[in-house]
Amino acid sequence: MNCIVCIACVPDTASVIKIGPDGKGIDESGIKWIVAPYDEYALEEALKITEAKGGEVTVVTFGPDRAESALRDCLARGAHKAIHVRGGEASLGDSFTIASVLAAAIKGLAYDLILVGVKGVGTDNAQVGQMLAELLGIPHVAGVLTLELGDGGLTAGRDVEGGREKVACPLPALLTCQKGLNEPRYAALKGIMAAKKKPVDKVEVSSLGIQEGVNPFYAVRSVALPPAKSAGTLIKGEDDPAGAAAQLVKLLRDEAKVI
Amino acid sequence: MAGILVFVEQRKGQIRAASLQAVSEARRLGVGEVSAVLPGSGVTGAAAALGAYGASKVFVADDPNLGLYSAEGYAEVVVKACGLAQPSAVLFGGTAMGRDLAPRVAARLGVGAIADATAITVEGDALVVTRPVYSGKAVATVDTAGKRPQVVSLRPNVFAAEQVGGSAEVVALDGLALSIRAVVKELLDTGGGELDVAEADIIVSGGRGIKGPENFGLIRDLAHALGGAVGASRAVVDAGWIEHKHQVGQTGKVVSPTLYVACGISGAIQHLAGMSSSKVIVAINKDPDAPIFKVADYGIVGDLFQVIPPMVDAIKALKA
Numbered sequence: 001m002n003c004i005v006c007i008a009c010v011p012d013t014a015s016v017i018k019i020g021p022d023g024k025g026i027d028e029s030g031i032k033w034i035v036a037p038y039d040e041y042a043l044e045e046a047l048k049i050t051e052a053k054g055g056e057v058t059v060v061t062f063g064p065d066r067a068e069s070a071l072r073d074c075l076a077r078g079a080h081k082a083i084h085v086r087g088g089e090a091s092l093g094d095s096f097t098i099a100s101v102l103a104a105a106i107k108g109l110a111y112d113l114i115l116v117g118v119k120g121v122g123t124d125n126a127q128v129g130q131m132l133a134e135l136l137g138i139p140h141v142a143g144v145l146t147l148e149l150g151d152g153g154l155t156a157g158r159d160v161e162g163g164r165e166k167v168a169c170p171l172p173a174l175l176t177c178q179k180g181l182n183e184p185r186y187a188a189l190k191g192i193m194a195a196k197k198k199p200v201d202k203v204e205v206s207s208l209g210i211q212e213g214v215n216p217f218y219a220v221r222s223v224a225l226p227p228a229k230s231a232g233t234l235i236k237g238e239d240d241p242a243g244a245a246a247q248l249v250k251l252l253r254d255e256a257k258v259i
Numbered sequence: 260m261a262g263i264l265v266f267v268e269q270r271k272g273q274i275r276a277a278s279l280q281a282v283s284e285a286r287r288l289g290v291g292e293v294s295a296v297l298p299g300s301g302v303t304g305a306a307a308a309l310g311a312y313g314a315s316k317v318f319v320a321d322d323p324n325l326g327l328y329s330a331e332g333y334a335e336v337v338v339k340a341c342g343l344a345q346p347s348a349v350l351f352g353g354t355a356m357g358r359d360l361a362p363r364v365a366a367r368l369g370v371g372a373i374a375d376a377t378a379i380t381v382e383g384d385a386l387v388v389t390r391p392v393y394s395g396k397a398v399a400t401v402d403t404a405g406k407r408p409q410v411v412s413l414r415p416n417v418f419a420a421e422q423v424g425g426s427a428e429v430v431a432l433d434g435l436a437l438s439i440r441a442v443v444k445e446l447l448d449t450g451g452g453e454l455d456v457a458e459a460d461i462i463v464s465g466g467r468g469i470k471g472p473e474n475f476g477l478i479r480d481l482a483h484a485l486g487g488a489v490g491a492s493r494a495v496v497d498a499g500w501i502e503h504k505h506q507v508g509q510t511g512k513v514v515s516p517t518l519y520v521a522c523g524i525s526g527a528i529q530h531l532a533g534m535s536s537s538k539v540i541v542a543i544n545k546d547p548d549a550p551i552f553k554v555a556d557y558g559i560v561g562d563l564f565q566v567i568p569p570m571v572d573a574i575k576a577l578k579a
Contacts, residue, residue, distance in 0.1 A: 011393065013394075013509045013510065013528075013529045014528060014529070015393075015396075015528075016396075016528065017393045017396040017397050019397065026393070026397065037510050038510070093392070093399070093401065094371060095362060095371060095372060096365065096366065096370065096371035096372070097371070099366065121393070121394055121509050121510065122392070122393060123392050123393075123399070124374070124375060124390075124391065124392055124393070124394060124513070125362075125372070125373070125374040125375070126358060126362075126374055127361070127362035127365070127372055127374055128362075129362075130330065130359060130360075130362035130363045130366065131362045131363070131365065131366040131372075133363070134334075134362075134363050134366035134367055135366055138440075139330075139331060139440035139441035140330060140363070140441065141441055142330070142358075142359045143355065143359070155444075158355075159355065159449070159504050160328075160354070160355040160356065160446070161354060161355060161450070161455040161457060161458050162448065162449065162450025162453070162454075162455050163446050163447055163448050163449055163450060164446070164447045164449045165327070165328065165443045165445070165446050165447075166443070166444045166445045166446075166447070167441050167442065167443050167444065168441070168442050168444050169440060169441035169442070170440055173440075173441065178503075179503050179506075179510060179511075180502075180503045216371075216404045217370060217371025217403060217404055217406050218371045218373065218401060218402075218403060218404060219401060219402050219403070219404040220399055220400075220401050221387065221399075221400045221401060221402065222399070222400045223392065223397050223398070223399045223400075224397065224398050224399075224400075225396075225397055225398070226391075226395065226396075226397070226398050226535065226536065229535075229553075229554055229556070232540075232552070232555045232556040232557055232558055233556070233557050233558070234547075234552065234555075234557075234558045234559075234560065235557070235558065235559045235560070236559075236560055236561070237543075237559040237560055237561025237562075237565075237566050238560065238561050238562075241559075241561050241562060241565035241566045241569065242565075242569035244559045244561055244566060245559070245566050245567075245569040245570040245573055246569065246573050248541065248557055248559055248570065249570060249573040249574055249577065251557055252518070252539070252541070252557065253577060256518075256539045256556065256557070258461075258517050258518040258538070258539050259461075259485060259518070259574065259577065
């Protein structure tokens with residue numbers, strides 16, 4: 001069973017975000033770039049499936065030069081090969097352009113499953129997976145927490161507000177993977193060494209027939225930090241916790257008017 | 260092209276709050292006729308009620324195959340309604356369903372989409388959307404670069420649902436050619452009547468300071484007294500004290516409730532990203548230097564085991 005895993009290379013979640021000089025993006029100095037956390041669940045699931053059933057895992061990303069280190073990380077964890085579509089800086093947040101690029105890169109490949117993270121932790125649209133499935137003409141299940149593979153099909157569980165949907169779906173299909181699906185492995189030293197010899201196919205986005213920035217579907221007008229909060233009211237509750245609790249409830253009712 | 264089409268979500272015939280919020284916001288935006296599209300099974304009777312929120316027309320796809328959600332089936336219904344209404348924008352409540360469906364619809368229409376709007380302004384007939392990025396560490400103002408219709412999902416509980424009176428014409432959508440491959444076989448109730456953090460107006464979250472999974476009862480007591488949902492920090496989810504669906508933060512849910520109460524949560528940057536846009540933030544923590552106090556509107560420096568029980572009593576007394 002051949003799996004394709006699409007990943008995004010995003011700022012480490014521990015990063016402090018600062019605004020860049022043009023006011024339309026972030027200041028990238030000092031940012032450490034990582035495989036998006038949810039994409040790790042997608043990769044892990046693909047590795048488990050191919051270990052059990054045979055087949056290969058191909059990792060695909062659309063990003064600038066730095067994304068190669070994210071691909072190498074995936075290869076070190078066990079993926080067989082990688083495709084690096086170079087570009088993407090002009091399409092940050094433009095889910096439809098990103099999905100179109102990925103669809104063009106994937107179209108000719110043989111696959112049974114495409115796995116992606118439920119979202120990146122960058123522009124946070126969480127839309128690329130569904131759009132990619134639609135562009136490739138395959139069904140999808142989003143936010144997958146449980147997965148069973150059968151003959152030619154799968155059963156997946158996904159959480160909705162207050163409930164769990166059980167979805168049956170034929171292959172090929174696309175899954176967006178949620179935290180809880182599995183426990184991602186780390187790269188071992190042996191894997192890191194092996195990854196250096198694995199193939200990374202570099203593709204220019206223009207060779208896929210897409211001119212980035214010419215016909216965008218998402219335009220960023222500005223990016224700013226959230227408004228700073230003024231100092232709050234601090235109640236000392238060490239000596240008289242019950243008194244502090246009563247004072248807080250009174251403030252929430254009379255001043256904040258939220259209860 | 261003019262007007263706004265709103266996708267309306269229902270569960271067992273009950274229209275979801277996030278959809279009513281989206282219909283109300285569509286009316287407030289005032290860029291032409293507000294229409295709605297409602298797929299489901301046995302839902303025709305629920306359609307007319309949307310008139311009170313400002314929809315003048317409701318397209319209903321009432322079909323046994325649409326009883327449970329299907330991204331493909333529901334996308335077909337929304338695209339069909341789009342063809343009839345020719346809207347300049349299509350809005351979705353940003354629930355699990357809305358966030359899943361909007362991009363599938365957009366791709367079928369050959370346009371982009373914007374998720375998780377927290378504010379919308381109008382320029383001509385174009386919607387300009389404010390939305391959190393980097394899980395709330397920054398805020399972006401974006402549009403769809405002139406593409407129509409504009410597909411936008413709205414963060415739940417940020418936009419008010421308002422009844423303004425009025426009635427809606429109900430139009431049955433028929434001749435649907437439903438092609439459904441991914442089939443929802445069942446929808447299990449796992450909430451046990453508890454509110455989900457993504458939809459809740461009040462959230463009480465517990466962190467490592469609660470010391471053990473057995474003490475989540477204390478967090479639940481406070482959440483129930485306030486009529487809110489139970490949230491959690493990543494640390495306690497990773498420790499297996501509570502399920503991931505409760506996690507608030509960058510690798511959990513990003514929320515904007517009216518009231519957020521953080522109990523025993525120190526406030527890692529990833530957690531702050533997920534909740535700092537809440538309207539009122541309360542922190543209860545032993546450590547006066549905990550970063551959570553920097554974003555809190557009200558804080559108690561103290562032992563949560565001694566503070567929460569009298570708080571629960573005081574709230575219950577207030578509501579009695």
